[in-house]
Amino acid sequence: MTTARVADRVKTPGFGREAVLLIVLIGLIIAMAQASPLFLTLDNLLDTSRYFVETGLIALGMTLVIITGGIDVSVGSTLALASVTIGFTYQAGVPLIVAVVLGVLVGTACGIFNGVLTAVWDMHPLAITIATLSFFRGIAIAITNENAVSSFPNWFGLFGQGAVGQVPNQLFVFVVAAVIVWFVLHRTVLGRRIFALGLSQQVARFSAVRTVRIKVFVYAITGLLAGIAAVIYTSRVSTARSDAGTGLELQVIAAVVLGGASVRGGAGSIGGTILGLLIISVLNQGLLLTSINSNWTLVIIGAVMIVGVFINEFFRRRQE
Amino acid sequence: MSPVLEQPVVAVSRPPTRMWLRILLRPEAAAVFFILVLIVVFGAAANGFFTLGNAQNIVDQVAIVGIIALGMNEVILAGEIDISVGSGVALTSAVAAKTAADHHTGLLLTTLVAVGAGTAIGMVNGFLVTKARIPSIIVTLASLNALRGATNLYNPTGVPSVPENVRAFGRGSVLGLNSAIIVLLAAFVIMGVVTRHTTWGRELPAIGGNERAARLAGLPPDRFRWVAFAVLGACVGIASMVTIGEVGSVQPTAATGLELQVIAAVVIGGTSISGGRGLITAAVAGALLLGTLLNGSNLLGLQERWQSLFIGAVILIAIGSDVVRRRMLERLVTS
Numbered sequence: 001m002t003t004a005r006v007a008d009r010v011k012t013p014g015f016g017r018e019a020v021l022l023i024v025l026i027g028l029i030i031a032m033a034q035a036s037p038l039f040l041t042l043d044n045l046l047d048t049s050r051y052f053v054e055t056g057l058i059a060l061g062m063t064l065v066i067i068t069g070g071i072d073v074s075v076g077s078t079l080a081l082a083s084v085t086i087g088f089t090y091q092a093g094v095p096l097i098v099a100v101v102l103g104v105l106v107g108t109a110c111g112i113f114n115g116v117l118t119a120v121w122d123m124h125p126l127a128i129t130i131a132t133l134s135f136f137r138g139i140a141i142a143i144t145n146e147n148a149v150s151s152f153p154n155w156f157g158l159f160g161q162g163a164v165g166q167v168p169n170q171l172f173v174f175v176v177a178a179v180i181v182w183f184v185l186h187r188t189v190l191g192r193r194i195f196a197l198g199l200s201q202q203v204a205r206f207s208a209v210r211t212v213r214i215k216v217f218v219y220a221i222t223g224l225l226a227g228i229a230a231v232i233y234t235s236r237v238s239t240a241r242s243d244a245g246t247g248l249e250l251q252v253i254a255a256v257v258l259g260g261a262s263v264r265g266g267a268g269s270i271g272g273t274i275l276g277l278l279i280i281s282v283l284n285q286g287l288l289l290t291s292i293n294s295n296w297t298l299v300i301i302g303a304v305m306i307v308g309v310f311i312n313e314f315f316r317r318r319q320e
Numbered sequence: 321m322s323p324v325l326e327q328p329v330v331a332v333s334r335p336p337t338r339m340w341l342r343i344l345l346r347p348e349a350a351a352v353f354f355i356l357v358l359i360v361v362f363g364a365a366a367n368g369f370f371t372l373g374n375a376q377n378i379v380d381q382v383a384i385v386g387i388i389a390l391g392m393n394e395v396i397l398a399g400e401i402d403i404s405v406g407s408g409v410a411l412t413s414a415v416a417a418k419t420a421a422d423h424h425t426g427l428l429l430t431t432l433v434a435v436g437a438g439t440a441i442g443m444v445n446g447f448l449v450t451k452a453r454i455p456s457i458i459v460t461l462a463s464l465n466a467l468r469g470a471t472n473l474y475n476p477t478g479v480p481s482v483p484e485n486v487r488a489f490g491r492g493s494v495l496g497l498n499s500a501i502i503v504l505l506a507a508f509v510i511m512g513v514v515t516r517h518t519t520w521g522r523e524l525p526a527i528g529g530n531e532r533a534a535r536l537a538g539l540p541p542d543r544f545r546w547v548a549f550a551v552l553g554a555c556v557g558i559a560s561m562v563t564i565g566e567v568g569s570v571q572p573t574a575a576t577g578l579e580l581q582v583i584a585a586v587v588i589g590g591t592s593i594s595g596g597r598g599l600i601t602a603a604v605a606g607a608l609l610l611g612t613l614l615n616g617s618n619l620l621g622l623q624e625r626w627q628s629l630f631i632g633a634v635i636l637i638a639i640g641s642d643v644v645r646r647r648m649l650e651r652l653v654t655s
Contacts, residue, residue, distance in 0.1 A: 121643045127593040130583055135632025141625050250461055263455045298469025302462035306448060309458045
């Protein structure tokens with residue numbers, strides 16, 4: 001029965017759900033265009049994309065993590081630690097390009113740390129990443145003593161402020177990353193194994209899937225992407241501080257689960273995550289342009305998340 | 321094959337030789353062990369750690385975390401999680417403080433309002449988890465955001481001063497004990513009795529351990545889970561009364577990130593985050609461990625900049641030592 005279900009999923013990778021999300025997205029865009037004449041302009045849409053790339057990059061990795069049945073709530077702190085690494089090693093005299101590489105490496109190391117503890121101790125990842133949420137940010141605070149570095153050379157703006165024509169540079173990074181992660185997840189054996197692990201860890205292990213390696217891999221990728229996001233973030237705001245990315249994990253997880261990934265594991269897609277991400281950023285940006293009190297945005301996004309996941313779970317139960 | 325299975329009578333008839341094993345079997349063993357280690361370390365290194373006043377300080381500091389952890393422990397035992405309690409405290413404190421300031425309500429009525437508001441929030445979370453079948457991490461992630469937004473809308477400027485008469489839960493002392501400690505003790509005793517002497521309390525871990533088995537045994541998993549969320553909400557209401565009592569004002573940003581400390585307390589106390597295993601003492605032991613750590617590092621003159629790092633490291637060490645403890649036990653049982 002399980003093989004039949006897996007075969008089903010291979011044939012129709014959640015197309016129905018993604019179509020629904022697309023309709024919701026288009027509906028939202030129309031509604032926002034009605035609410036504010038500034039919304040549906042190329043300038044605004046491209047400007048919006050500057051803000052969602054950081055969330056989006058991490059959401060790609062988080063999709064893999066959630067498909068394996070895990071979760072990583074430490075991504076905001078990982079971003080902060082990587083960002084602080086870039087800023088403070090640069091201030092200490094390391095060439096900026098090396099500092100950037102170090103930042104990405106630190107992000108990856110954070111991911112590997114999460115993955116190894118989760119897999120080797122066989123602990124629930126929520127417990128581990130709640131600890132590292134505090135631990136990574138704690139390191140960032142301790143290193144910086146809550147100081148900030150904000151004197152970067154001009155060329156560093158390339159990652160987060162530059163643009164080709166009107167298209168922001170970071171959008172290219174995001175598209176490349178999305179294509180790579182999509183290919184790995186939906187077109188390779190490794191991708192199938194990630195789904196298998198999420199459907200049943202025990203069955204996966206009996207089928208010679210190296211569960212420990214795959215777990216470490218998905219958390220490492222999330223850390224790597226958080227490191228890249230940290231480069232873009234640091235460049236965009238031109239500041240490295242220990243409070244960067246506070247609460248970022250909420251937006252990332254919101255985008256992923258809205259896109260149809262199940263925190264129970266075994267379901268999710270990159271296409272869905274990107275649609276979820278677009279829905280949330282359209283809501284964010286659109287509500288910003290209308291003069292609604294920004295606190296309503298928190299309430300509305302919470303409600304959208306609940307309704308979205310309710311619909312997802314409802315369809316999933318009917319399928320089964 | 322297993323000698324343990326062959327000689328159960330011997331094991332039962334000679335309990336003293338296995339006393340250390342029984343102690344090791346308790347889930348809060350790691351936390352208690354670490355509290356003892358920390359007490360020795362801080363006692364030797366920090367001046368003024370070994371005083372009654374300081375012991376009181378420690379418990380006082382963690383009263384709010386401890387009260388909520390008692391409810392959180394039940395939710396986690398049932399195999400669920402609630403990460404919205406920080407925002408919940410912010411909203412219920414605002415409701416309680418505004419009610420007291422605008423309508424001059426007395427202590428009892430204000431407490432009822434706070435507990436009612438907290439319970440209502442918990443019941444909404446519980447409804448979405450058990451009836452709408454949305455995973456609890458998603459529900460409470462959404463309500464973490466939504467409740468904070470609601471707090472900002474309802475209480476944008478904060479309540480600068482809470483009427484004195486409703487601050488009793490966080491100020492003053494009874495018989496030499498700070499009232500926050502009394503509230504924590506009372507909550508602990510009540511939860512202890514409830515978890516030992518009601519069907520709900522005794523069977524809740526069964527649902528977290530194996531929902532299908534629990535249902536086949538005739539337990540109603542959904543109702544029990546819903547009650548767990550409501551009980552946690554009531555704890556949030558009580559903790560809000562302690563908060564407004566201690567602080568004397570309510571900011572819209574109050575209690576941001578409190579959920580981490582609460583969940584950390586429960587987990588380092590030894591309750592399994594996957595549900596099904598743990599005890600009510602875990603919540604308090606974990607909270608006390610957190611308190612001892614923060615207090616001792618303060619006395620040692622470690623600045624606030626080290627705190628997050630410390631908390632994170634201690635949670636990791638506690639989880640790690642619990643893993644080691646369980647592996648040792650497994651080896652003992654199978655060898």
